[in-house]
Amino acid sequence: MNILVCVKQVPDTTSIKIDPIKHTLIRTGVPSIVNPYDAYALEMAARIKDAVGGKICALSMGPEMAKDALKECLSVGADEAYLISDRVFGGSDTLATSCIISTAIKLLEEKNGAPFDLIFCGKQAIDGDTGQVGPEIAEHLDRALITYAYESQIEGDAIKVRRESDEGYDMLLAHFPAVVTVEKTPYEPRYPSIKSKMAARKAQITTLTSAEVTVDENSRGLKGSPTKVKSTYTAEVQKNGQTISGLDGSLAGAKIASLLFDAGIIK
Amino acid sequence: MILDEETLELRDMVREFVDNEIIPNAPEYEKKNEFAYPILDVAINEMGLGCLCQPEEFGGAGLSNVAFLTLSEEIARGDLGIATTLFGNCLATYPVLIAGTDEQKKLWFDTLDEKKYAAFCLTEPNAGSDAGGVRTSAVADGDDYVINGTKCFISNGGIAGIYTVLAVTDPKKGVLGLSAFIVERDRDGVSIGKEEDKMGMRLSNTTEVIFDHVRVPKDHLLGKLNRGFKIIMETLDHSRAGVGAFGVGIAQRALEEATKYAKQRVQFGQPVANFQAVQHILADMAIEIECARQAYLHAGELIDAGLPYKMESAIAKTKGSDTAMKCAIDGLQVLGGYGYMKEYPLEKLVRDAKILQIYEGTNQIQRGVIAGCLLKKY
Numbered sequence: 302m303n304i305l306v307c308v309k310q311v312p313d314t315t316s317i318k319i320d321p322i323k324h325t326l327i328r329t330g331v332p333s334i335v336n337p338y339d340a341y342a343l344e345m346a347a348r349i350k351d352a353v354g355g356k357i358c359a360l361s362m363g364p365e366m367a368k369d370a371l372k373e374c375l376s377v378g379a380d381e382a383y384l385i386s387d388r389v390f391g392g393s394d395t396l397a398t399s400c401i402i403s404t405a406i407k408l409l410e411e412k413n414g415a416p417f418d419l420i421f422c423g424k425q426a427i428d429g430d431t432g433q434v435g436p437e438i439a440e441h442l443d444r445a446l447i448t449y450a451y452e453s454q455i456e457g458d459a460i461k462v463r464r465e466s467d468e469g470y471d472m473l474l475a476h477f478p479a480v481v482t483v484e485k486t487p488y489e490p491r492y493p494s495i496k497s498k499m500a501a502r503k504a505q506i507t508t509l510t511s512a513e514v515t516v517d518e519n520s521r522g523l524k525g526s527p528t529k530v531k532s533t534y535t536a537e538v539q540k541n542g543q544t545i546s547g548l549d550g551s552l553a554g555a556k557i558a559s560l561l562f563d564a565g566i567i568k
Numbered sequence: 569m570i571l572d573e574e575t576l577e578l579r580d581m582v583r584e585f586v587d588n589e590i591i592p593n594a595p596e597y598e599k600k601n602e603f604a605y606p607i608l609d610v611a612i613n614e615m616g617l618g619c620l621c622q623p624e625e626f627g628g629a630g631l632s633n634v635a636f637l638t639l640s641e642e643i644a645r646g647d648l649g650i651a652t653t654l655f656g657n658c659l660a661t662y663p664v665l666i667a668g669t670d671e672q673k674k675l676w677f678d679t680l681d682e683k684k685y686a687a688f689c690l691t692e693p694n695a696g697s698d699a700g701g702v703r704t705s706a707v708a709d710g711d712d713y714v715i716n717g718t719k720c721f722i723s724n725g726g727i728a729g730i731y732t733v734l735a736v737t738d739p740k741k742g743v744l745g746l747s748a749f750i751v752e753r754d755r756d757g758v759s760i761g762k763e764e765d766k767m768g769m770r771l772s773n774t775t776e777v778i779f780d781h782v783r784v785p786k787d788h789l790l791g792k793l794n795r796g797f798k799i800i801m802e803t804l805d806h807s808r809a810g811v812g813a814f815g816v817g818i819a820q821r822a823l824e825e826a827t828k829y830a831k832q833r834v835q836f837g838q839p840v841a842n843f844q845a846v847q848h849i850l851a852d853m854a855i856e857i858e859c860a861r862q863a864y865l866h867a868g869e870l871i872d873a874g875l876p877y878k879m880e881s882a883i884a885k886t887k888g889s890d891t892a893m894k895c896a897i898d899g900l901q902v903l904g905g906y907g908y909m910k911e912y913p914l915e916k917l918v919r920d921a922k923i924l925q926i927y928e929g930t931n932q933i934q935r936g937v938i939a940g941c942l943l944k945k946y
């Protein structure tokens with residue numbers, strides 16, 4: 302089983318603040334992490350590797366610093382890692398990014414002499430939250446796509462995926478080669494071991510530049526990015542809740558019950 | 569000393585595990601009086617924390633002593649019982665590393681990899697501080713030694729798959745008549761006696777281990793016949809620095825808990841952290857902790873450099889354990905009445921800290937070791 306996992310290095314949004322005037326992320330002093338959904342995707346891939354054997358390759362696009370994220374992947378299941386990094390790729394939107402990543406995937410597949418059986422992505426990156434790159438990769442490569450995988454298992458030459466929805470869940474099957482985007486799984490990503498961590502620190506990560514990943518000038522960077530950001534804003538959190546105050550416990554309880562009753566939520 | 573990048577990264581990785589898995593979950597096991605196997609399984613099987621002194625050529629990580637001690641502090645910060653269980657494996661392993669042949673090391677690590685736990689069997693009812701007073705005997709018989717005796721207070725005694733054991737091989741020669749052996753748990757005649765009900769360190773298994781006509785092949789003798797006492801003393805010299813690191817872990821935890829509490833507990837209309845009397849308790853704790861930490865790191869550096877470390881290791885142990893005791897008690901004071909309650913972690917830290925002044929040589933014995941080194945030197 303040959304598996305590719307796409308990962309992005311993102312600022313740890315749990316410790317990030319938003320500039321209240323410019324509405325942009327204040328990135329200074331914020332630690333970088335592997336996008337959490339990519340970590341779930343890698344864990345799903347690692348569990349497949351544990352079950353049926355195979356090899357996992359991690360691929361990221363970003364600045365040199367993103368090698369730290371790839372090293373983390375190497376310590377929790379990935380066997381090799383590549384970083385796509387070049388100034389001319391800077392400023393790429395999701396379309397240009399997916400185009401560049403797909404070109405790099407084709408390059409790796411040529412090198413391997415076979416397509417990846419499975420390509421995993423996180424369902425979205427927690428900094429941009431678009432959720433577009435995974436599906437776009439499937440489109441560029443003309444592969445089957447399953448989004449929002451919650452659990453999965455291998456059945457012969459196909460992957461069977463459970464996808465949760467508001468109404469229940471779907472069971473979906475895709476034959477290899479396929480692209481799967483992963484949401485928060487029912488299990489947590491594994492811890493690195495002391496040995497895997499030490500080995501990953503020393504691992505050499507190959508950088509792929511525009512010399513190898515040849516993408517038309519009009520499909521990469523700012524030029525290849527049709528997305529125009531008109532404005533960004535912090536979404537107002539709707540507070541529909543009601544606070545009951547000034548009553549002691551039992552009276553407050555009775556008040557809540559009567560409100561819920563009036564609203565038809567309890568009968 | 570300044571820790572290198574690799575050690576810091578390993579420390580952060582273990583810290584994350586301690587903060588996410590040990591600190592929130594260990595108290596539940598303690599309350600239910602259950603052994604924390606699920607936490608230990610992740611620590612050993614997933615993270616490879618089972619025997620951190622395992623050399624690279626036998627499948628281990630080959631950590632430096634400085635890194636090893638740094639991780640010891642971190643795990644003890646989470647729970648001393650779990651730390652003693654994991655590092656008890658190393659205590660048992662040192663005699664094999666010091667005196668074992670490659671075949672013996674292979675046997676040892678193969679068994680440890682499979683059975684997960686090992687124990688170091690020195691103490692007996694009549695041989696505590698006076699370790700030379702062991703009575704357990706090993707008598708040559710054909711191709712075997714036959715071992716008889718009872719060891720007590722053995723950490724991991726009831727869960728270990730393999731033991732290192734000190735026994736008398738020549739009763740007339742005192743400490744020059746003692747030898748060290750490897751004994752597997754599944755040999756006929758090995759059994760577990762009483763399990764101790766302890767004041768603290770509740771997540772460590774402490775039992776009697778009984779050897780009743782246990783036959784081991786002669787190749788289970790470690791080092792030379794009648795030279796076991798020296799191996800065991802060297803083992804303790806080495807492992808002691810780790811007890812110092814445990815102490816710093818407990819003290820550090822006490823400091824963190826006390827500081828957080830002091831900032832949110834309001835009396836007289838303000839957080840108690842505003843009162844200088846409270847601030848000075850915290851500052852004194854930080855002073856002791858930093859000194860104790862540097863003491864164990866220095867011992868670790870000496871060991872890594874191949875320099876003598878006997879005195880520094882004893883200093884690290886004494887300073888670390890005394891610091892744990894003082895900081896646990898003082899940290900509890902910062903929590904006032906709440907510190908005395910089981911809902912808060914300080915009372916447990918006090919109960920746990922005490923053992924560090926006792927095991928692997930009491931602090932009285934350590935001061936004797938330190939004084940011995942001084943008297944030789946000057």
Ligand SMILES: Cc1cc2nc3c(=O)[nH]c(=O)nc-3n(C[C@H](O)[C@H](O)[C@H](O)COP(=O)(O)OP(=O)(O)OC[C@H]3O[C@@H](n4cnc5c(N)ncnc54)[C@H](O)[C@@H]3O)c2cc1C
Pocket residue numbers: 656687688689690691695696697698720721722723724766769774923926927928929930931932933936
């Ligand atoms: C929880 C726990 C876990 C343990 N784990 C292990 C283990 O894994 N393996 C193992 O082999 N042992 C283990 N031990 C044993 C431990 O190392 C001994 O308890 C310790 O060395 C002290 O021996 P003792 O209890 O017999 O005390 P004693 O030697 O009886 O000491 C009593 C008091 O006299 C003092 N004293 C004794 N001799 C002198 C002296 N010469 N000068 C000054 N003061 C002295 C001591 O400091 C102490 O205060 C463990 C003990 C405990 C409690």
